[in-house]
Amino acid sequence: MDKQSTLGDFESTLKRHAQELVERLEQGKFGEAVQLIHELNQTRDRGLYQEVGKLTRELHSAIVDFNIDPSIPQAEEVSQITDASERLSYVVRLTDAAANRTMDLVEQSTPVLGGLADDAASLSKDWQRFMRREASADEFRELVKRVDGFLTRSETESRQVSAHLNDILLAQDYQDLTGQVIKRVTQMVTEVERNLLKLVLMASQVDRFAGIEHDHQQLRDEKDKEKHPTRGEGPQIHADKREDVVSGQDDVDDLLSSLGF
Amino acid sequence: MKILIVDDFSTMRRIIKNLLRDLGFTNTSEADDGVTALPMLQSGAFDFLVTDWNMPGMSGIDLLRQVRADDRLKTLPVLMVTAEAKREQIIEAAQAGVNGYVVKPFTAQVLKEKIEKIFERVNS
Numbered sequence: 001m002d003k004q005s006t007l008g009d010f011e012s013t014l015k016r017h018a019q020e021l022v023e024r025l026e027q028g029k030f031g032e033a034v035q036l037i038h039e040l041n042q043t044r045d046r047g048l049y050q051e052v053g054k055l056t057r058e059l060h061s062a063i064v065d066f067n068i069d070p071s072i073p074q075a076e077e078v079s080q081i082t083d084a085s086e087r088l089s090y091v092v093r094l095t096d097a098a099a100n101r102t103m104d105l106v107e108q109s110t111p112v113l114g115g116l117a118d119d120a121a122s123l124s125k126d127w128q129r130f131m132r133r134e135a136s137a138d139e140f141r142e143l144v145k146r147v148d149g150f151l152t153r154s155e156t157e158s159r160q161v162s163a164h165l166n167d168i169l170l171a172q173d174y175q176d177l178t179g180q181v182i183k184r185v186t187q188m189v190t191e192v193e194r195n196l197l198k199l200v201l202m203a204s205q206v207d208r209f210a211g212i213e214h215d216h217q218q219l220r221d222e223k224d225k226e227k228h229p230t231r232g233e234g235p236q237i238h239a240d241k242r243e244d245v246v247s248g249q250d251d252v253d254d255l256l257s258s259l260g261f
Numbered sequence: 262m263k264i265l266i267v268d269d270f271s272t273m274r275r276i277i278k279n280l281l282r283d284l285g286f287t288n289t290s291e292a293d294d295g296v297t298a299l300p301m302l303q304s305g306a307f308d309f310l311v312t313d314w315n316m317p318g319m320s321g322i323d324l325l326r327q328v329r330a331d332d333r334l335k336t337l338p339v340l341m342v343t344a345e346a347k348r349e350q351i352i353e354a355a356q357a358g359v360n361g362y363v364v365k366p367f368t369a370q371v372l373k374e375k376i377e378k379i380f381e382r383v384n385s
Binding site for chain 1 (some may be wrong): 272279345346350
């Protein structure tokens with residue numbers, strides 16, 4: 001790669017010139033020594049300009065790839081990131097609607113089933129009385145009417161609950177739609193990461209020519225500070241593979257009882 | 262028994278509300294984070310607090326600390342129902358004075374057990 005050879009050229013020129021520089025200085029040839037320093041500077045500048053040029057070109061193509069046009073004021077509205085945010089908001093909207101629809105139907109069905117169960121229990125009690133021949137003729141006529149009403153009611157209301165269950169089933173169609181959207185967003189994030197990585201590699205070449213060093217430890221410390229547990233992290237995705245994370249309610253209970261709870 | 266449910270997601274509040282109603286607790290109120298919940302607790306004569314951890318505004322752990330620091334609220338039973346599952350977080354909540362800790366996703370049975378256990382302790 002020419003990137004490597006530019007840097008290789010620079011480094012070998014640096015080594016060669018450094019030795020010559022020492023020799024010239026020891027020989028007292030200061031004019032030639034200054035000339036060598038000048039050449040070194042030129043090689044370094046040339047490499048630096050080349051790398052900055054490459055970085056600028058990459059940055060430009062990355063901007064094109066991200067579909068961000070910096071010349072228009074509403075640039076953020078057309079970026080892929082905004083598109084992804086909108087897609088994810090759609091997922092939130094859809095899952096929210098499905099959850100609420102499901103809960104609506106459950107809340108409508110529960111009292112219907114409860115009412116049927118109560119009626120059946122009360123009828124069953126009176127039916128037992130009749131079986132034990134404890135019911136009078138009038139009570140029996142009353143019971144027959146109630147049984148008749150109950151049978152009609154249980155038929156229509158069972159169908160109603162059935163229809164609700166079917167609607168609950170249909171409300172799960174969000175999984176298909178949100179799954180597709182999330183897959184697309186995942187693809188986009190991967191692509192953005194690849195482009196960013198390319199830029200970072202380019203920038204690191206510039207760093208080497210310019211002799212810039214980063215304090216990685218400090219950067220990591222700053223990042224760790226942001227991850228303070230008080231802030232909350234949300235659901236753990238790989239709970240079963242991590243030692244510092246509980247994998248379920250049983251683990252929580254064990255931990256709490258070990259603390260004297 | 263007056264219960265305050267604090268969670269930033271309305272669906273989760275609704276789930277907890279429904280489960281509590283099944284357990285016979287019908288007098289519930291809702292708040293979407295600690296900032297809204299704290300004044301409700303201070304003026305509302307609540308008997309029990311169910312809170313999430315990760316919320317915008319004031320988080321559940323900060324709400325718990327505020328509750329424990331308030332003379333009128335410091336004995337209020339608090340159940341944390343949260344997706345936060347790091348061991349250090351559970352220890353942190355225990356040290357802050359939580360009465361129970363349920364990790365999401367949870368079952369109706371687990372919620373029932375924890376609530377019953379808390380009241381057993383409070384009443385004994």
